[in-house]
Amino acid sequence: MRAKLYRRWSTRMCLAIPGKILDTEEIAGIRIGRVQFGGVTRKAYLDYVPDAAPGDYVMVHVGFAISKVDQDEAARTYESMRIMGLLEEELGDQPGEERGA
Amino acid sequence: MKFLDEYRDPKLAQALVADIRRRATRPWVLMEICGGQTHTLMRYGIDNLLPPEIELVHGPGCPVCVTPLEMIDKAVEIASRPEVIFVSYGDMLRVPGSSRDLFQVKAAGGDVRIAYSPMDAVELARKNPGRKVVFFAVGFETTAPPNAMAVWQAKREGLKNFSILVSHVLVPPAIRLLLEQPHNRVQAFIAPGHVCTVMGYSEYEELAAQYRVPFVVGGFEPLDLLEAIRMLVAQLEEGRAEVENQYVRSVTREGNEAARQRMFEVFEIADRKWRGIGEIGQSGYRLREEFANFDAERVFGVAATRAEEPPECIAALVLQGLKKPVDCPMFGSRCTPDHPMGAPMVSSEGACAAYYRYRRHDLVAVTGTIA
Numbered sequence: 001m002r003a004k005l006y007r008r009w010s011t012r013m014c015l016a017i018p019g020k021i022l023d024t025e026e027i028a029g030i031r032i033g034r035v036q037f038g039g040v041t042r043k044a045y046l047d048y049v050p051d052a053a054p055g056d057y058v059m060v061h062v063g064f065a066i067s068k069v070d071q072d073e074a075a076r077t078y079e080s081m082r083i084m085g086l087l088e089e090e091l092g093d094q095p096g097e098e099r100g101a
Numbered sequence: 102m103k104f105l106d107e108y109r110d111p112k113l114a115q116a117l118v119a120d121i122r123r124r125a126t127r128p129w130v131l132m133e134i135c136g137g138q139t140h141t142l143m144r145y146g147i148d149n150l151l152p153p154e155i156e157l158v159h160g161p162g163c164p165v166c167v168t169p170l171e172m173i174d175k176a177v178e179i180a181s182r183p184e185v186i187f188v189s190y191g192d193m194l195r196v197p198g199s200s201r202d203l204f205q206v207k208a209a210g211g212d213v214r215i216a217y218s219p220m221d222a223v224e225l226a227r228k229n230p231g232r233k234v235v236f237f238a239v240g241f242e243t244t245a246p247p248n249a250m251a252v253w254q255a256k257r258e259g260l261k262n263f264s265i266l267v268s269h270v271l272v273p274p275a276i277r278l279l280l281e282q283p284h285n286r287v288q289a290f291i292a293p294g295h296v297c298t299v300m301g302y303s304e305y306e307e308l309a310a311q312y313r314v315p316f317v318v319g320g321f322e323p324l325d326l327l328e329a330i331r332m333l334v335a336q337l338e339e340g341r342a343e344v345e346n347q348y349v350r351s352v353t354r355e356g357n358e359a360a361r362q363r364m365f366e367v368f369e370i371a372d373r374k375w376r377g378i379g380e381i382g383q384s385g386y387r388l389r390e391e392f393a394n395f396d397a398e399r400v401f402g403v404a405a406t407r408a409e410e411p412p413e414c415i416a417a418l419v420l421q422g423l424k425k426p427v428d429c430p431m432f433g434s435r436c437t438p439d440h441p442m443g444a445p446m447v448s449s450e451g452a453c454a455a456y457y458r459y460r461r462h463d464l465v466a467v468t469g470t471i472a
Binding site: 012013014015016028029030045047048049050059061062063064066067069070073076077079080081083084089 | 162164221243247324360363
């Protein structure tokens, strides 16, 4: 039971998913973007890709963009990750504080 | 080749396999460091597609697996305190400590939460000023810049109730240790793609030159891994020992300068203990003195303890590529992902869990035939 419960929330600490930056803003001094992964949009921290702008594709790891990739490579990688069933693992549920109690 | 039709481009996969078969004239032992790559290799049966000359062994690149038992015990101790919100990646909750795991702390009423990003923990600290929020900062070079940012941001905002329990390790010192072992069998390495996205690969050039061992920086898809293997076999057969980059879409030789800069503002290199391997000099990160107030070990004064591993568990040998998970007498019987005896059976990046998930049926078939 508990194994099943937590397998969904396992984070692979070597994975990164490609997504497209939709827009950026600065919150509390940090550059944050809305990044689109297929049909899902998540926020990502952009301080480690200072030259990335809306329309660019980035690899996102634990909420941080760590590199820019070109559009075709991003689409290809995304499709492979979908086939491998890794997207659900990474994008499935955004853990939040309601899980605490 | 039943797995080949699951590839994005089965023809390309077939061509890569054919080229590897054509090139391989002698036995070679290759190691992938990264647990995510181990998982892909097993999932797609890549080891079964390779010619008998090529043996793949699996390295120590599973953060959950190498976080020392003592550190799990410290996490358990901190997470048990009523004022603490303990935040971790999901897998760490099930890693057995000496007496308990974090999941049991949670079940007993401890406030243990799962997060996707260390910034989620910073957010929790902001929203819960009356509680102490601790993030379990485990991982290799890829996870270090996000953790550094979390600490840096907490300091900038003046958050007094945020700290991290640091268990950061580095890939190159572990490779060096493996290569220095007298019984080392590994002749070539697939270097981890996202570690190199951050760090670049000049460190691996030093290793390649010093030990005359080839490296290929590899991606995480089955085709990436087949191509990385093909490039390694070509180097081995041609007597070259260079660093080549298969994962060009994310990795440059220089790596990510912005990420490294923040990381080294916050962390400095330190000796670290690795579960299953022991202490390796200069093999990890600790917080710099300026960030001591964010170091959970200091904040909570958790004492260094000595903890013993279950004696039957062969995780140490698995993590060094000296044994395969299936060589363990507990594999799939007393040790399963639901009831792990050792860390490599817990994590989705652990070699034992990958074998359990993708190989145990083959094993039953084989054993059945022998019996």
